Amino acid sequence: MTKQKESFVPLLPLRGMLVFPTMVLHLDVGREQSVQALEQAMLTDHLIFLTTQKDTSIDEPGEDDIYKMGTLTKVKQMLKLPNGTIRVLVEGLTRAEMKKYVSMENYFAADLELFKDDEEKDVEIQALMRTMLEYFEQYIKLSKKISAETFATVSDIEEPGRMADIIVSHLPLKLQDRQQILETIDVKERLAKVIEIIHNEKEVLHLEKKIGQRVKQSMERTQKEYYLREQMKAIQKELGEKEGKTGEIAELTEKIEKAGMTEHVKMAALRELDRYEKVPATSAESSVIRNYLDWLIALPWTKATKDDLNINKAERILERDHYGLKHVKERVLEYLSVKQLTKSLRGPILCLVGPPGVGKTSLARSIAQSMGRNFVRISLGGVRDESEIRGHRRTYVGAMPGRIIQGMRKAGTINPVFLLDEIDKMSNDFRGDPSSAMLEVLDPEQNKTFSDHYIEETYDLSNVMFLATANDLATIPGPLRDRMEIITIAGYTEVEKIHIAKDHLLPKQIKEHGLTKSQLQIKEEALRNIVRYYTREAGVRELERQLASICRKAAKMIVSGEKKRVIVTVRNLEDLLGKKKYRYGQAEMEDQIGVATGLAYTTVGGDTLQIEVTLTPGKGKLILTGKLGDVMKESAQAAFSYVRSKAEELKLPDDFHETCDVHIHVPEGAVPKDGPSAGITIATALVSALTGRKVKKEVGMTGEITLRGRVLPIGGVKEKAMGAHRAGLTTIIIPRDNEKDIDDVPESVRASLTFYPVSHMDEVLELALTGEAK
Known part of the structure; x- marks a missing residue:
């Protein structure tokens, strides 16, 4: 390697490029200092030092912004272009290193040290040259961007250093890598580095080729699918199927994205959508999947109504829509109050239990309105298949979701008031037990x-x-009943019925029949007579039907011109509704022997029950009639055994049970009757028949009896008291343990009844019987 000295050569910084020795190329020069350096070179020996900028963004580079190693070149030609730029043709001469950076008047110059390659070629250099040429040839074959002529030209070069420089100039390397080769003075080292670079570039080309093949295959597959889809579209268009599933899939995808599903459900929906896209439209499975997707999209997943927790407003709505029902209203207002304080409360499951027509369903609707929630109702009457609640498997023909999911879709929000109507009417068979399926629904x-x-x-x-309604609590399975808060609606008193008729039912019927308040008026006394003599119910449905009948007749009179205004009074009530249907007060007209009035709690509310006992000569048989259930039969047996044990105290013959047959009958024999509250009534009627003492007509009683004469507590005191009130009784005998239940009886009913709590049958007989034994 030889070194030469050259003093103060003009310096030209290059931006984004590098010149190797022996290279000839054109440069466009536009910067003022560079132009001055060129002109200075042309004035002297046409030599100029070219070095590369480290940062191409700098317009006026200094000493630290350029590489020290560059190339001493000779300017072969210079041409000024119309835009002011100078185009020059330069030829690289040799490597040069800047030893001193000099600032002239209008340009920069450098004191250089020159490096000339050794021309000697030993065996190692020859081996390196051959390897480099072999690699370069392989690279050219892989790249196909360098012509064969270029390889031939490179092969003819004898100088190893020049061959390395020419090869590097043809490779797509970064500027820093080229600079590194330029700075490598030693020829052997330079050859080794170029071999390494070509080898790396070959590996990159191999990878690029593999990637290119994969991309090509993917593109070919995509293009094939696109072509087939376009063909399918054309076929479907010809068949009149519009655009087939393509537009439908896009629409369904958008709907799934907007439905607000949880991530897990969304992924399942998209999987089904992918299946739907692949299944032919004529396939039966296509409609099954589409129906399933429609259900998933239609269900509310996040949409909710904002709860209106204004207690005063809720109270006004409940009072406006329903008269009475104080306990139920209090419970709803308590729920709203707690929710307002906690901001989060799982919905309670309230079960409204009461006779038909007391307003259970309409009360649920009012609760929803008072909370500002959507209301949805499903009827469970007659449901005996578990799949009615949980839905069918999608593999079945005609499969559908269960009623719960159907109700949620109908509600449209995730927080509706959901009414499960007639929950006590569910039954079970070989298809499963729907009440068991309801356990999961109602368990928080x-x-x-x-x-x-x-x-x-x-x-x-x-x-x-969730709200549920039921007529009879006894038919609801225990586990299901355990998950609900039971609220009993006993029925309405006469006063409440008149209020309801006046404030709710009559205005509603007048409006539905196209009348006005001025065209039809019903006096309060006439309303009272309708309640007493034309209805016998715990609720108000029959009362509403009677009012509707009056409205129809009034409408006929007005339309026919018979009257312009109808006023209903006690006098003309029979002309409109016919003869009285019921006798107000079912109590006996006079005291009787062997007939006692019991109190029963039925599915239509409280009612009275006449129990008759008659004695006939015989052999001591106990005959029970009236379609009695097992419980009432056992009560009759217990009452008969009690009377036999008290024969001496009651002054009965010792052998009365052997000389006469005892027949106990409960009228309305076709109606099934059962319940654990007729014991003392049967015993009273038995004692009355055997002793000849009369039973007081105004006395009603309820309670179970033991063999020793103890009176056991029963249920439904409130309902039974209201039934006794409707029947016109004035004295009620109840078990002493039920004394606490008297407070539940409405004040208007309590005022007209006298309650006698008893603990033993002796007290019952003393209160119920009159006269002396015969």
């Missing part, structure tokens, strides 16, 4: 992850406020 610990067989994905029911 489980309904957060309710699973419907059709939907398959879990659905959150924890925000729903």
Whole structure:
């Protein structure tokens, strides 16, 4: 390697490029200092030092902004272009290192040290040259961007250093890598580095080729699918199927994205959508999947109504829509109050139990309105298949979700008031037990992850406020009843019925029949007579039907021109409704022997029950008639055994049970009767028949009896008291343990009744019987 000295050569910084020795190329020069350096070179020996900028963004580079190692070149030609730029043709001469940076008047110059390659070629250099050429040839074959002529030209070069420089100039390297080769003075080292670079570039080309093949295959597959889809579109268009599934898939995808599903459900929906896209439209499975997707999209997943927790407003709505029902209204207002304080409360499951027509369903609707929630109702009467609640498996023909999911879709929000009507009317058979399926729905610990067989994905029911209605609590299975808060609606008193008729039912019927308040008026006394003589019920349905009948007759009179205004009074009531249907007060007209009035709690509310006992000569048979259930039969047996044990105290013959047959009958024999509260009534009627003492006509009684004469507590005191009030009784005998239940009886009923709590049958007989034994 030889070194030469050259003093103060003009310096030209290059931006984004590098010149190797022996290279000839054109440069465009535009910067003022560079132009001055060129002109200075042309004035002297046409030599100029070219070095590369480290940062291409700098317009006026200094000493630290350029590489020290560059190339001493000779300017072969210079041409000024119209835009002011100078185009020059330069030829690289040799490597040069800047030893001193000099600032002239209008340009920069450098004191250089020159490096000239050794021309000697030993065996190692020859081996390196051959390897480099072999690699370069392989690279050219892979790249196909360098012509064969270029390789031939490179092969003819004898100088190893020059060959390395020329090869590097043809490779797509970064500027820093080229600079590194330029700065490598030693020829052997330079050859080794170039071989390494070519080898790396070959590996990169191999990878690029592999990637290119994969991309090509993917593109070919995509293009094929696109072509087939376009063909399918054309075929479907010809068949009149519009755009087939393509537009439908896009629409369904958008709907799934907007439905607000949980991530798990969304992924399941998209999987089904992918299947739907692949299944032919004529396939039966296509309609099954589409129906399933429609259900998933239609269900509310996040949409909720904002609860209106204004207690005063809720109270006004409940009072406006319903008269009475104080306990139920209090419970709803308590729920709203707690929710307002806690901001989060799982919906309670309230079960409204009461006779038909007392307003259970309409009360549920008012609760929803008072809370500002959507209302949805499903009827469970006659449901005997578990799949009615949980839905059918999608593999079945005609599969549908269960009624719970159907109700949620109908509600449109995740927090409606959901009414499960007639929950006591569910039955079971070989298809399963629907009441067991309801356990998951109504259990606050489980309904957060309710699973419907059709939907398959879990659905959150924890925000729903469930309400249930029932006529008879006894027919609701124990586990299901345990999950509900029971609120009993006993029925309405006569005063309440008149209020309801005046404030709610009559205005509603007048409006429905196209009348006005001025065209039809019903006096309060006439309303009272309708309640007493034309209805016998705990609720108000029959009362509403009678008012509707009056409205129809009034409408006929007005339309025919017979009258312009109808006023209903006690006098003309029979002309409109016919003869009285019921006798007000079912109590006996006079005291009788062997007939006692019991109190019963039926599905239509409280009622009275006449129990008759007659004695006939015989052999001591006990005959029971009136379609009595097992419980009442056992009560009759217990009452008869009690009377036999008290024969001496009651002054009865010792052998009365051997000389006469005792026939106990409960009228309305076709109606099934059962219940644990007729014991003392049967015993009283028995004693009356055997002793000849009369039973007081105004006395009603309820309670179970033991063999020793103890009176046991019963249920439904409130309902039975209201039934006794309707029947015109004035004295009620109840078990002493039920004394606490008297407070539940409405004040208007309590005022007209006298309650006698008793603990033993002797007290019952003393209160109920009159006269001396015969």
